[in-house]
Amino acid sequence: MDFGLTETQELIRTTAREFLADRSDSSVARAVANGDTDALESLWKDIVELGWPALIISEEHGGAGLSFGDFAVLLEELGASLAPTPIVESAITSRIIERFGSNDLKSDLLPKAATGDALITPAIVERDASWDATSPTVAATKTDTGLVITGEKRFVAFAEQATHALTLVRTDKGDPALVVVPISESGGIEQIPLEHVAGTPVSSVSFNELEVPEANIVATGDDAIRTTEELIATGSVARAAQLAGLGRAVMDATVEYASNREQFGQVVGSFQAIQHHLAEMAIASKQVNHLVHSAAWSFSQDGYSVERAAKAKIAASEKISALCWNAHQCHGAIGFTWEHDLHLYTRRALAWKTDYGDSSFHKSKLADAMGL
Amino acid sequence: MRFDFTTEETDFRNQISTFLDEMLPKNWGGPAGLSDDDGWALDQRLRKELVKRGWLVMGWPKEYGGADSSPMMNTILADEMAYRRAPGLDGFGTRMLGPTLMAFGNEEQRAQHLGAIARGEVQWCQGYSEPNSGSDLASIQTSAELYGDEFVINGAKIWTSMGHRADMMFMLVRTNPDEPRHAGISLLLVDMKTPGIDVQPIVNMAGVHHFNQVIFDNVCVPKENLVGDLNDGWRVGMTILNHERSGIEFAAGARAAIEELIAYINNPDSPVHSAKSDPAVRIKLAELSTEVEAARLLCYDVTWRHGQGLEPSFEASMSKVAGTDIYQKVLEYGLEILGMYGGLEPASPQVELQGRFLKLRMLSTATTIFSGTNEIQKNIIAQRGLGLPRPPRPPGLANK
Numbered sequence: 001m002d003f004g005l006t007e008t009q010e011l012i013r014t015t016a017r018e019f020l021a022d023r024s025d026s027s028v029a030r031a032v033a034n035g036d037t038d039a040l041e042s043l044w045k046d047i048v049e050l051g052w053p054a055l056i057i058s059e060e061h062g063g064a065g066l067s068f069g070d071f072a073v074l075l076e077e078l079g080a081s082l083a084p085t086p087i088v089e090s091a092i093t094s095r096i097i098e099r100f101g102s103n104d105l106k107s108d109l110l111p112k113a114a115t116g117d118a119l120i121t122p123a124i125v126e127r128d129a130s131w132d133a134t135s136p137t138v139a140a141t142k143t144d145t146g147l148v149i150t151g152e153k154r155f156v157a158f159a160e161q162a163t164h165a166l167t168l169v170r171t172d173k174g175d176p177a178l179v180v181v182p183i184s185e186s187g188g189i190e191q192i193p194l195e196h197v198a199g200t201p202v203s204s205v206s207f208n209e210l211e212v213p214e215a216n217i218v219a220t221g222d223d224a225i226r227t228t229e230e231l232i233a234t235g236s237v238a239r240a241a242q243l244a245g246l247g248r249a250v251m252d253a254t255v256e257y258a259s260n261r262e263q264f265g266q267v268v269g270s271f272q273a274i275q276h277h278l279a280e281m282a283i284a285s286k287q288v289n290h291l292v293h294s295a296a297w298s299f300s301q302d303g304y305s306v307e308r309a310a311k312a313k314i315a316a317s318e319k320i321s322a323l324c325w326n327a328h329q330c331h332g333a334i335g336f337t338w339e340h341d342l343h344l345y346t347r348r349a350l351a352w353k354t355d356y357g358d359s360s361f362h363k364s365k366l367a368d369a370m371g372l
Numbered sequence: 373m374r375f376d377f378t379t380e381e382t383d384f385r386n387q388i389s390t391f392l393d394e395m396l397p398k399n400w401g402g403p404a405g406l407s408d409d410d411g412w413a414l415d416q417r418l419r420k421e422l423v424k425r426g427w428l429v430m431g432w433p434k435e436y437g438g439a440d441s442s443p444m445m446n447t448i449l450a451d452e453m454a455y456r457r458a459p460g461l462d463g464f465g466t467r468m469l470g471p472t473l474m475a476f477g478n479e480e481q482r483a484q485h486l487g488a489i490a491r492g493e494v495q496w497c498q499g500y501s502e503p504n505s506g507s508d509l510a511s512i513q514t515s516a517e518l519y520g521d522e523f524v525i526n527g528a529k530i531w532t533s534m535g536h537r538a539d540m541m542f543m544l545v546r547t548n549p550d551e552p553r554h555a556g557i558s559l560l561l562v563d564m565k566t567p568g569i570d571v572q573p574i575v576n577m578a579g580v581h582h583f584n585q586v587i588f589d590n591v592c593v594p595k596e597n598l599v600g601d602l603n604d605g606w607r608v609g610m611t612i613l614n615h616e617r618s619g620i621e622f623a624a625g626a627r628a629a630i631e632e633l634i635a636y637i638n639n640p641d642s643p644v645h646s647a648k649s650d651p652a653v654r655i656k657l658a659e660l661s662t663e664v665e666a667a668r669l670l671c672y673d674v675t676w677r678h679g680q681g682l683e684p685s686f687e688a689s690m691s692k693v694a695g696t697d698i699y700q701k702v703l704e705y706g707l708e709i710l711g712m713y714g715g716l717e718p719a720s721p722q723v724e725l726q727g728r729f730l731k732l733r734m735l736s737t738a739t740t741i742f743s744g745t746n747e748i749q750k751n752i753i754a755q756r757g758l759g760l761p762r763p764p765r766p767p768g769l770a771n772k
Binding site for chain 2: 002255274276286287288296359366367
């Protein structure tokens with residue numbers, strides 16, 4: 001066991017903190033939440049230049065070849081800064097394509113994703129809002145050259161910015177298929193932007209007889225389900241890492257507030273009632289941090305640990321959202337205002353706790369893995 | 373960042389497991405069903421075997437009979453022993469007093485006591501709490517007055533675990549009556565056979581005689597039994613508490629309980645086998661299992677810090693709070709899964725799982741209270757960990 005960070009990880013953390021302090025304060029998060037797509041795209045351009053979206057992609061495909069544990073350290077900082085950016089969407093789809101896609105697909109798409117010329121986002125969820133990969137309804141008809149896809153995916157993050165979606169469909173033979181589809185072209189695609197608590201773009205995306213070449217198929221049949229499950233697990237640990245960073249930031253801000261706000265002639269942080277709230281937040285924050293690192297580390301071994309991924313997302317979803325509500329309580333009335341930044345964190349936590357499966361979804365996965 | 377154990381550590385864990393397979397009675401589910409005497413006999417038998425294998429004080433330096441083992445190996449030993457609910461590790465001697473004598477004891481004290489602890493020959497008990505001094509430990513009143521070559525002790529200690537088995541006690545006493553709090557306290561070593569000591573049993577809510585009240589009536593102790601400097605006992609005594617708190621035994625107990633529950637409902641012969649297919653049970657067990665892992669990682673973090681030479685302080689408070697909390701929750705949920713069987717005492721006909729979830733749930737009530745209540749631990753986390761100021765104290769109490 002080693003709970004410390006490697007030199008590389010320390011460097012990632014320091015670099016990320018410096019960059020984000022300069023480039024991604026809460027005014028950027030507010031601007032993007034208000035629909036300022038220029039702010040979003042300008043931040044993304046800088047993040048791409050730092051090489052972050054391809055941090056865990058091999059050098060052969062334009063990435064940095066670092067580990068998922070290294071990536072988790074970066075994601076914590078991004079979560080703490082509320083950076084409105086599609087890094088998780090881009091990184092996890094690239095990782096899945098690198099692990100399971102054809103050589104053609106890899107050499108075509110991954111270098112583009114690394115340079116920001118392509119942005120691939122997962123499109124898994126449908127009308128029933130479920131992250132269960134076994135029952136897609138979006139229909140795909142097989143042709144001589146590939147698939148023709150019709151149907152709707154919902155809650156697709158950053159679809160407006162994305163060039164491609166990695167989506168799960170059901171072929172006319174009844175088999176599922178995981179496939180990369182271009183979504184930035186006008187023909188055969190309709191997007192409905194949603195208004196979402198995340199404060200970042202989320203859309204429903206409809207395919208209308210959209211033609212996709214065979215080379216874009218990443219996996220079919222049971223492989224498609226397994227691969228999609230890995231995509232979801234990867235996304236859930238990535239979100240858990242962002243939640244861990246977000247939780248730490250909210251806790252630090254609450255300690256700071258409680259150390260300065262005075263009532264009854266002393267700072268409220270000297271009262272046991274507040275201290276116990278904060279102590280519980282500190283425990284939760286550390287626990288989520290450790291569970292995330294344990295899960296992220298497992299991705300750098302053979303495959304990944306289903307149990308650790310589930311535990312990380314269960315704990316992050318429940319504990320960090322609770323931590324945010326607890327922070328509101330400790331802040332009193334000021335934390336209830338639109339002007340104060342606290343709700344920006346709480347909103348993001350609410351969005352992230354559901355992304356890639358909420359705690360109930362992962363508890364069910366975990367129960368399966370535990371032999372129940 | 374690395375979240376697995378080395379081959380050496382895993383091998384060691386397996387060795388302990390094999391050792392316990394050999395040593396523990398058949399169908400062993402823990403000491404909850406044993407009488408106090410049988411439990412003590414098993415403790416003594418296991419302790420001798422731990423000594424034979426060089427494990428009892430393996431974390432101690434070689435010069436005192438240890439093996440200089442890493443904190444990680446020590447925690448693995450404590451983890452595996454607690455996971456199997458095996459007695460014998462003797463926290464008072466090996467983990468509390470031993471390291472304190474190495475830090476504060478003089479040559480004679482080390483020579484006299486460390487070897488006996490390492491050989492598993494002596495049982496120590498801890499004399500800290502008093503009837504009027506629980507969480508507010510610095511208010512202790514039991515006095516030790518120096519007359520010539522002897523301290524004369526008068527007062528009472530309470531919640532003294534193992535007091536009725538102990539050969540020796542390390543105790544906090546007030547040696548300066550003019551200093552009502554921290555500055556007037558010393559640490560003394562006392563032979564439990566000294567005239568004037570009366571050990572009175574207290575039976576706990578689980579029906580077990582584990583702790584005692586110990587009355588001191590003009591008990592004479594040689595002045596050589598003072599550890600550290602006179603009136604410096606608070607610092608010495610707190611070192612003992614820091615050694616006490618690693619927390620792995622609670623996470624280990626919770627891990628054992630949850631695995632036992634899963635195996636139990638998976639067994640088609642279990643009368644509550646239908647719980648296996650209840651989605652609410654699946655979800656709850658997954659949730660508890662996540663919490664157990666979250667608590668366990670905090671304990672291993674404390675151990676890792678220890679190994680890195682970073683003295684754990686509030687981190688140990690975190691693992692204690694998280695570990696004891698989840699331990700109680702898992703046991704409580706076990707009673708819920710057992711349904712009406714959950715209410716059967718160990719000796720009852722038709723009892724399930726030897727009635728140990730009921731017994732352990734009762735016993736576990738103490739875990740969030742002893743060694744500093746969880747509320748006190750949260751104060752420590754807030755003040756030492758987060759840097760928040762101490763709460764205002766009532767007038768008359770030194771705010772130190």
